[in-house]
Amino acid sequence: MDPGAASEALSAERAAASELIETMSVRLRSVVEAGAGESSDDEHDPEGSTLAFERGQLVAQIERSKALVLDIDAALVRVDRGTYGICERCGNDIADARLEALPAARLCITCASSADSSRRWGIR
Numbered sequence: 001m002d003p004g005a006a007s008e009a010l011s012a013e014r015a016a017a018s019e020l021i022e023t024m025s026v027r028l029r030s031v032v033e034a035g036a037g038e039s040s041d042d043e044h045d046p047e048g049s050t051l052a053f054e055r056g057q058l059v060a061q062i063e064r065s066k067a068l069v070l071d072i073d074a075a076l077v078r079v080d081r082g083t084y085g086i087c088e089r090c091g092n093d094i095a096d097a098r099l100e101a102l103p104a105a106r107l108c109i110t111c112a113s114s115a116d117s118s119r120r121w122g123i124r
């Protein structure tokens, strides 16, 4: 992939992820505030448990997005070094189609599908 196009795609992805983090952080604050007025000994309150669930979901999403931003930053460093688009495991080129779908991908599709952790971004 052309380095210019790569850093452009990565920057766009980074901006979208940062925006998502901001949006979810605002939502998380309002969820936390909504739960703050409730008595903590009333754990069977259905609304309270919904809020707790949503809070957990938001925290998880924010964590994932932060991890994605770190992956994107690492990919931008690889663009600078001229190693972008090279699989970190086997050293082969990562297919352009994969980079277009996942600009921060660290692994080629072969290594990604054999990777045991599917939780990490770029390895889906």
Ligand SMILES: [Zn+2]
Pocket: 087, 088, 089, 090, 091, 092, 107, 108, 109, 110, 111, 112
């Ligand atoms: Zn590979």
